[in-house]
Amino acid sequence: MTRSPVFETFRYAAILLALAITLVPIIWMTSMAFKPVSEWQATGADLTWIPKRPTFENFRYLFGQSETTLIVALERTATKPILASLLSAGFGTLIAMGAGTAAAYGLSRFGSGGNLPLALIQLRLFPPMAVMIPVMMMWAFLSLMDTWWGLALIYGIVTLPFAFWLMKTFFDEMPREIEEAALVEGCTRLRVFLKITLPMMRAPLASATLFVFILNWSDYLIALLLTTRQWVTIPVYMSSLASSMTGQLYGAKAALGLIAAVPPVILGIMIQRHLVRGLTFGALKQ
């Protein structure tokens, strides 16, 4: 349909406004990440959107490489928290995808686990904060407190609904003829699932995995309550970035924020095609 020039002008104006609003916080964080200490707190006329003296000091500082005399040096560099985030989110994703994919297949093909859809919706509805007391008790009892594998376990459970719903829609849509043919050939059902179905579902499986990873990577609350020191994740670690020398370590926080933003943004772009389906529990597809 052809659009009038008035409409086109309006469209570009509206989109540019939206882009500006979208980008302001991101640009600010990026700029802050490259600002030297003296520019962190500049206000009023001194406030700058582009660092006057751009520096990598904030990043170096995070990894214990800085030579600035922020006398209160970091007791812990950001390396371990980044590792903690990667491990807990990664293995949490593995748990969610493993259990979720298997269950989705069981329900989609054999009608097993009819209680799962409701149970998983309830799981998603419920605010994690409200079960954290018993979870802390259990995790302590099982010696899972402050471990990346303990976090991975709870992440696996919390994101199980997404893994399940996503994979269920994928399985529901997948034509069954090939599976049936393989069955006729004499394959066992388990073999069909492992050797035929899963390889065919590689692309959807990858999208769902990345999506679940983003969710796990984003967590703050659970890690806040289930980790204390050894395996704090990036967002929890970030709150310790303050010093008496300079106050809030805005630059370091922004630098770490940028680092934390990298995986989801890249993964998000990679799975753009399936993002909508993921976000809507598989109700919408592309």
Added chain:
Amino acid sequence: MSAIRLEHLVKRFGSFTALKEMDLTIGDGEFLALLGPSGCGKSTTMNMIAGMEAPSEGRILFGDRDMVGVPMGRRGVGFVFQNYAIFTHMTVRRNLDYGLRMTGRPAVEVRQRAEAMAALLNLTPLLERPAAGLSVNILQRIAIGRSAVMEPAIFLLDEPLSNVDAAFRAVMRTELKALQRQFGQTMVYVTHDQLEAMTMADRIAVMDHGVLQQVGTPLEVYNAPANTFVARFIGSPGMNLLPGRLAETDRGLAVDLGELGISPPLPDALAAAAHGAGRPEVTYGFRPEEVHLVETGPALRLPLILAERIGARTILHLGRAEDAVRAVFQGNPVLPEGVLAIAPDPASLRLFDAVTGAAIRGG
């Protein structure tokens, strides 16, 4: 007031020209089929008539009124989409009275006109049914009724039968033609199926590569194709076209078809016209239905590749590649083995300029 005139109509999409200089007049109450293969510009033409696309150049007139710039909602055209675009989330009634409701007619009028239309289309028992899940011919009727209820001066139909089972198409064609008679409006019907065009249209406009090739009644385009494209496109199978040279024989002017032999001599009028064309290279054309087997004399001799016997007719595939010729016989004739000798009926012979493809008309 419902005649349509297209003057020098051009449509370009970027550097691609979808429609080149189209001039066409569609008479009031006429059923015109826009026929052509996909990408020929027929849908673009119709979209411009409906107002969905703006022409790059040229004018579109409804009667005397220039419609360029008039938004599509105000052109008073009815449009039947390829998939009917029925509002499946509404009932049949809501589909039928949609336009009336949207244009703010009084409720009483809305009901009366919708019900009258339903009665006309035998849809009355279905009025309160959800439109989703109805059969295609019902959907077609709803689609037409939904537009017809607005009393458009012009009806545009975009390949309405292309999604329909072949078996059902005949029924739908009949129904559509009947409806057109009933409403008596100008109809433009886009199709790539020459059978639909031939059976329903008053006139056919054949298009290819954005160029209008020929306009005429079904018989005109069938019998007197303006060029090789039309000749090949119309008819099923299309006209046999063989490259050749004019050759003087003792029985008059004929066409030398190379390995296939020399054709029977051309009828006088055609021979005269061929002389006048001034170029010995011609394309020799004849309809597959209009050939007969000959035992002796000038004939085209071709090996029989395949005989499709489909009951009432037998289609013979003769020769290979460039020289392929098809012949259609009624019934189940007994055929000799090996090479067949056939001759086209002289009256059905057509010659085309080998370079331009334009018909060389005799008489």
Added chain:
Amino acid sequence: MSVTDTPPAPPPTAASVPADAVRLGHWLTLPAQILILFIAVFPILMQLYISLTDWSPLSGRPWPRAWELWNGFANYADLMSDRRLWSAVGRTALVMIVCVPVQFFLGLGLAMLFVDDFRGKRLFYSILIMPMMVVPAVAGYMFFMLFQSGGPINDIFGTLIGRPVVIAWLSDPTLALVAVMIADIWQWTPLMFLILLAGLVGVPDDQMKAATLLGANAWQRFRTIALPRMKTIIIIALAIRVIENFKIFDTLYIMTSGGPGVATETISVYIYKVTTQDLIWGYVAAIALVILIVLSVVAVLAMRRMAR
């Protein structure tokens, strides 16, 4: 992109499935079932138990001995008259009532601009959906910086109106709530945009054109064709945001810790504070169970609707 118009083939019923398939089905669903039981049974039982007591980690005894502090339904009674809790509930509802519709309409508006093709569409699209990829906690720190009275947001406003603006966003109870909402809207409008765009693109173009040819104007087309066709999508999009908004914590807590005072305290923040500061865990358990019951009812009703 389209709503799955035809519902997926109904899951096969037990009767129609051969025995070996049933067995495999059970094995395949087992891990998920175990995980759900694992996270459901103990927490519910424990919360049920301690919710009937005055137990607190400060009470000097491990929780299995909470019965020594039995108080019957006193926690549930307290909950009814807990003004701070109810104002947190009200505030959560307020955030939801403001943010979800704003996100919806902004998202819808943007989505409408993106239905057909234009130059730069892909790039703009990629940028516009970036906020939802930012880790919420990071967004919290970002907005904390942005909303300082000498910070960039006031700077922008100042530039726009030509004189310095000093708005103490995070120190004013009303503005703090506004700031928190702005952050939420910033982060989650893209989600609405993404989903609604998928929905809009899924509305058959022919139907919109047909409606136009039948004389419907833009608003009528939207109301009578696009909207009904997108109903499912819209419900899903709204439901997702309502659910997530109900749980709002990360960004908000980092920006304001629920402050100033209790001005931005939502249900999750309130529970967090009561859990970590007041340490009255029997009471927290009571709140948690009430939430669980209410949400379960909601979930069952929602599932029933979905099934229809």
Added chain:
Amino acid sequence: MLSAGAKAAIYGSAIGIAPRWIRPAWAAELAPGMIGGPTGFDGAERYQYGPDTPEGRAVEAARALKASGQAPERILMGLSDGSIGQLTQPFPDGAPSIKELWERETGIMIDIVGLPNGQEFTRVMQDISTRAGGMDIYSVEWNRLGDLAESGGIMNLDDFVAEHRPEWDDPVDGYVNGAQGVALLNEYRGSSYGVSLDGDFQTWVYRTDLFGDDAEQNAFRDQFGYDLAPPRTWAQLNDIAGFFHRPDQGLIGSSDLRNQGWGYTNWYQRYCSMAAPNQFLFDDDATPLVNSEAGFLATQDYVASLGHHSADAISWGWPEQYGNFAQGGAAMTCAFSNLPKFLDNPANEGSQVTGLIGSMLPPGTQHGDGIVSRSVLWFSLTGMVSSQSQHPEVAYLLLQWLGSARIYSWMTANPGGYLDPFRLSCFADPLVRQTYHAYHMDNVRETVARTVPTINYPGATAFHNALDENLMAALTGAKTAEQAMADTETTWNQIVRRTGQDKIAEAIKSNKPAWPTVVDPA
């Protein structure tokens, strides 16, 4: 698997360190008669100790336990992130770190578990309530002692104290106010539960460049009719802060905190000075006294003073406060005593106020011809031994050693963390006076003498939360000062009832002797 790896890494590093320190010469570097202590820098002998000292006894007892196999390989110590440096960074040049010294002398490793600032109590409660056993030593705000003792999460240290004699009340280098000070900081209901490791007496500082500027002085005199000098009363503070409050020039009058969880220390100072010698929070029978004229006036002034604060004051915590002051953004502030240590520090390139900080007593209220000026002890990390510790005695011995006169002074001089001086030994120590600055140290000592304790009764958290919540309501205008005080009274009464009036009354009685009686001449 990974934890095994981590262990290996720790052992590895321990072995790596060992050759550097366990060399035959180190013992010889000690002064004659000394059995331990730091070496390798000028004045190290001040921090060395003989056998019959709290430090010596602690180290020897730990060695003995180690030798008999009753000591662990390592002690897990929970400590605020920002303070860890004081234990782990060598200071001054040539010295070992505190941690290295202890490990060298006892063979018992210290593994520090960092606790995010402000979340110390939360983290500790997490460890206690989940019985995670993640730490042998907790370091938590001093006034949580009562709550933690009641929870059973920390150990009664009486037996250890009796056996190892920490001598906290030593009149020369012990706690300020002797046994009374010890009772205030380390005891709950007559028993020792903690070992103080901090001195967070809220201390006022000002900008000498601004106060000394001739033009400013003249302008001020013209406007107010008296000389510009560090304020002695709240009224003067308001005048001066208002005078310097120029937000458009990036300068605010005063940046003492107003946020949740910290701001009320500044309310305390106002409230407690409302009567001579003290305006108490509770009667002896546990009746709250805040819903009174004194409460209203203190609250009104607390709220009104927002006028010379940053517009963001209500959301500013100490990181913002320190950051702002470092940028030269405030004329005065009230902070931990370590502010000059960090900001008047040539090594801090980010600070623009190096050499420009002065130190002053808290403003007060005039009563007759005397001025009652009160500061408040708030936060102040205190080491406690976890009930879950397998080796509580070793944990205690480490605390006794850390909190002792010599080691603590040496540690607090270290600019690598937040642990602040509180013992008499610290105030006189040259190294402490060097990092905290002489001008500041004397003032800190005087401030300590004017410091009231915050609530440390059972339910301290709940009492403070109620006060905090109402003060925030007053600051944001949601409540008037009168309403805020009345509501505080109501909630406090409920807490008293719930906790038991007798228990609270007893705690109030043991808290009261710690209140100062100094009244300054006007």
